[in-house]
Amino acid sequence: MMARLFWIRARLRRLIRRHPRLHLAFRTVTTFSIAFGGAYGFVSGSRSADYDPNAFAIGVSFLFALACVALAILSMRLRWMRRKLRKISLHNETLADRNWELKEAEERARSLFESQDDLIVLRNADGLITSVNDAYCVLAQRSRADLLGSRFALPVLEQGESAIESNGTRIHDQRVETALGPRWIAWREGLVRIDANHPAELQCVGRDVTNRTETEYALGEARDHANAANRAKSRFLAMTSHEIRTPLNGIIGMSGLLLDTSLTPEQTTYVKAVKASGDALLSLIEELLDYSRIEAGKIDLESRPFILSDLIEDITELLAPRAQARQLEIAAYIDEQLPIEVIGDATRLRQILLNLAGNAIKFTPSGGVALIVEPGTEPGTIRFMVQDTGIGITPDAQARVFREFEQADEQIARNYGGTGLGLSISDRIVKRMGGRITLESKPGAGSTFEVSIPLPAHDSPPERKRFSTPDLTGHPIMLVAPQTIEASLLARRLERWGAETCTISDIAVAHALLPGRPWHTVLVDHAMGAEDVWRLGQTACRHAARRIVMVTPSTRHDLQTPGAGAFTGYLVKPLRTASIAARLAATADGPTALRATEGRHDCNTLEESEAPTTAPTQSLSILVAEDNEINALLIRSLLTRLGHDVILAANGEKALESWVAAGTAGAPYDLVLMDVQMPKLDGVETTKRIREREAGQRGSRTTILALTANALLDDRSACFEAGMDGFLVKPLDRDKLADALAGLMAARHIPA
Template sequence: MEQHWTRLRGQRLLNKAFLPAWIVFGVFLISFAFIERQTHIIHTQTERAEVLKSVGEVQSRMEGIIHSDLQLLRGLVASVSLHPEMNQEEFSALSHLVVDGNDDFYGIAIAPDLIVTLIHPIERHQNVIGLNFNENAAISQLAEQARITRDLVFSGPFELLKSGGTGFAARFPIFVERDGVEVFWGIVSSVLDEYHLYDRAGILDPELGLSFAIRGRNGLGASGDVFFGDEEIFNSDAVLSTINLPVGSWQLAAIPQAGWSTSHFASWWVRVPVILVGLLVLVPTFLMCSISQQRNVMVKSLSRNERQLRDQAQELKKLSTVVESASDSVVINDKFGRIQWVNKAFTDMTGYSFEEAVGQDPANILDGPETNRETIRQIHEHIERGEPFRTEIVNYAKDGRKFWIETYLVPTRDEKGELLFTAAIERDITATKRQEHELAEARNVAERATEAKSAFIATMSHEIRTPMNGIIGMSELLKESKLPPEARGHVKIVHESAQSLLAIINDILDLSSLEAGKLEISSHDFDLRKCIEGAVGLVRATALNKGLKIAVEMSDDLPYFVSGDDGRIRQIMLNLLGNAVKFTSEGQITLRANTDKKDSHRLHIEVEDTGIGLSDEQIPHVFDRFAQADAGIARKFGGTGLGLSIARHLVHQMDGGISVRSALGKGTCFSFTIQVAPAVDVPIIEAVERPIDLSVLRGLRLLLVEDNGTNRFLIHRFLKDAGLEIWDAKDGLEGIDVFEQVQPDIVLMDMSMPKLDGVEATRRIRAMNLPQPPIIALTANAFESDREACLNAGMNDFLSKPLQKKQLLATLIECLKHHERHVDIPQAQAVN
């Protein structure tokens, strides 16, 4: 109420009827301000004059002290110039006349060639003798200045070397005559005690009531650094004075310790008459204007309040209409949690009428068996804390129908923090929940289908690879035998066809791993340039047979050793190079490799050919699975259309991207960027490949556990020249029995066999108390999970079918070299 009337009075005073009174009031304020301003100027000038007087006295004393002391030193310097060869005793006797009895001097030193040799008083400065000023850049510079100017250099303040304390240094150059030439001999250096100087000058006198600051270190005046007092004093409208030194100057600043006064005591014999005249004129004028305006102000205020009430009523009516017609349910509960009001949407959703709902606890009419008690507890906690809360909960309608709602509760509190009511906005999300459940079921079905497909592909891979092992192996054996040229050509066609079929199987396996999220990227150190050359080497023969040239361009800044998955990088390049060779009939294929300018381990590789090219319609689909430019190309050139899709996925796995540019009939260029890391350790460069030394295998016993007769026959033929004694077993159980009887030196173990598979058979063999040979897995499955299962079971290496003779022999020799047969025998048994 008081604020309301204050506002009304302010509005009356601003009315134009008060203009004469405000003019009189303005004249009064201007007159009063003028008198105050003049009084303030007089006070300020008086205060600054007093400070200036004290500053002048301090300045005069400080100049007198410094000039007097330095004049005494000049006499000493003259004596030293005449007798530079004096010893310590003579120097002390001479300095005694100048220094002793004068507390301004901290000490005097003679430094011929800038090395201190004589000092006084020597009792407290012996450790200074021998001090070489040439080793101190600052002192050496000042000494050089004295030599050039042939005059005193007055510097400081500074911390004293070795002696401790602070002071000002006066350095006089000494010149002596040698062979008729005046040369620089050294300096006479004297230190004036800093704080003794301040004390004698009166700067430290508390009775002055002033705060001092001095700047101009080394006599630089106003442009020098502050070396005494607070630098802020110079920014506080200080009284300034110049202290003239024999060489240079200082600037002295002073302000009152309590700061400049901002108020003063004016003469009330001037103020009182002015104030009385103003009151005699202003008060009656304001009273008259106030009485004439009071009625009009009250009338306007009442009219405004009436309009506000009318507008608020209309606004409430609009809000009520909106809430009542809203599609979401709106419930208002009192501070005890009972329903106060509901809209029509609530009655439609729950079946309870307005009269049935009001006064009820929502839990009594809406909760049921599946209503989550934890959610109800969270709702109560948030309401008690006065915090809005959004959640989902199961409710039940009047007819027992269950439905899901999303509710948003907003507690409202008064100024004291007490709960007034809670508004809840609720939406029926039963259909949404049903869709979520259906989507989850569909996702589970899809995941099971993907798993079934992956399992099917793995099984089919095993079933296809097993006969493929026989076809490729037997074709390798036939290639080694002496055949007529025509028969050798037939064998070559069989071998190449089998290799093509194997490449298709590998693409399908990679696709299966890709869809199952199991196509992983490993990381190890490798030779990048060798990886690129190796990929090109694998397709070079095919290209040369077609009359194509292959060019490789590697930038000079391409790193040699990096860390990454060289197998997958080689697979990407082989896909691109293989396509280039396949779709190019004349010209050349060019592989370029370089790095990003900002990151030397961001690789950019492109493969460009002069082949048939792609049209603008074909380019957007070139990376799609099973995509070929058209059916005619698929029939003519073959392939599954999976290579580029797999390559794109591998590139993305290595934090990169792949793109293509092409023109129909003019060739194609695929380019990809991948990220590798610096090599952890520079890999050992492998030696040039040498023929396999079979002497390591001669006379050893090998156990072959394989259920397929063709594969057993093929392995026997691969190893016939190795001089091994081979024992066969057709399944895991038979393999364990033969192992106990023979105790072989090495084991080849197929993974998939009837009765007992190779993984479990290996576990049982590793559990035996017998010498343990290396065990090498044989499997038609090429998934990484199969390799991990073999190694976890205790196998030493992993060979994927179809087998190659050279790979089989190399793996056997490598395992034997790095495996030491051992057996863990319990201590008690060993004693027996």
């Protein structure tokens, strides 16, 4: 029953919510009926015979109380209605304000939309324009009324590439035809939804980028012209290099041959001057070509293992004659914490250090140059320091020395010469290798160039083991030498090995200190004076088991004098670490004939022998294709002196004919030296034809070496692609030619 009542009540509530007017009429009729019925009942009761005044009064009072309650309820309901109306009024005011703000924002957005300089157009799913701004109307030269509802689009003259962003926006450029002429427009197209009651529309926003595009085209054309000019410059350098190297090959080569003949002292001086001038010109050409390669981004770096100590000490030995000719010292120090083998480009590193150390010698009037190699501050890096005691560089000039064609000042350029390219080339190569180069200098106090380059250690076992380090812990060693760079680095090395080193720069003091204690070794620099050094050696015989004299290649002949017999060994400056270690670890013997440690350094390899080269026991048959008569004469003379049989061909056609004839006769050539630039048939094409003929024949492959003045990378690539086996650059170096021939003979097992 209760469930039935609740269901009826719910149905009535739903009916009331659906028909509020019916509910109001029902309440009004019910209220009126109750009031009328009550009033009528009281009036009727007052007229009846059974009228009871007390009961009537009670009834009236009850009706009055009901009326008061009804009035109170009505009053409360009226107050509640007023409160509700007040809230509704406030809400209406808020809505009105919001509506005004929305209208204002809409007007502002519309004004902003229509006043935009960018082109804005909205299209529906059918491609019809639903909204457009003034900028689009001006560019299209049409009114907004004509555009709305149409499918109008600006005529496209050229379509650029398009891209899609992550949010789905499409970006593309178009060259369109307008009343103002062709214009480039950059469009951004994406779907936008105005409100929930309308479908999404395609919004296209375009910006006039004609000026930017024309600038880009102009820059592109300028870049193309610059690249063309750069290629023309490279071709010019290649041609100029070839044209200069060809006669330079004759100058340097012939002067070298002339020095091997019998000349008067005056003639020898003149010939050496000619050869030195040719070498200087060759160095200038190499710097210009290096700068051209770096500027064109064609510098290639190798990554091969090499022995670091050999590289550094080879550099000091190579520069030693130049330094000693200026009465300077040059020495190297390699920290033993460094790995034996590292991975990098040894050729480029050699070029950098030769440049820095060569400059140091050039700008150092007295003192010397030190090349110090230590671990870098970052893992895997090595620090190379080139220190000198030269003229120094002013602070304002230090920022200029790394620029191309710049030197510290004009006075230095006049006094010392040079192109100003060396440091610029070194700086660019160091940066290309991932390193940095810095400079510290004070005028009159020398300079220090520091190069830090990442050179990781070679993981595989080195081909050569590290020399045995002598254990000199607690052993006293006397070093008698001037206060020079070589002496300071040698003392540093000995102290690292544990020796108690006493460095003395006065012979008299050395004589006085010798009897004071037994010495493990006495090292004496020949620069202290030959007679004084020999006397000190005699004194040291009674106090030191090892007595070593340090000489230069130019003073080595003094070791043949009788006074030198007091020394048990000698070292040639600049000193090699392995030679020092071997000498100090050697068994101490009496004052017999001088001995030098085994090794390349202690042999007199720094001076070229004046004796003619001994001919090999078996010669090679060599075809030389060379169109320049002087160069052909030079090459024939060099090869003949080396004991080989030479046939000359003036161009590629004759070289090919000679090669074919030799093969047909059963006496093929062992080697072909092929000039690249020749008339009628150049060296590259001749090589290709030889390789094509060899492909259809049985037998050994002829070795072909390019012999050319073109030193650019592209020329080398063309030679190797044609099938050549090697590359010899003019001016032809006699040693490199001999090495190439020795390598060929070794490959063919021909005894030299």
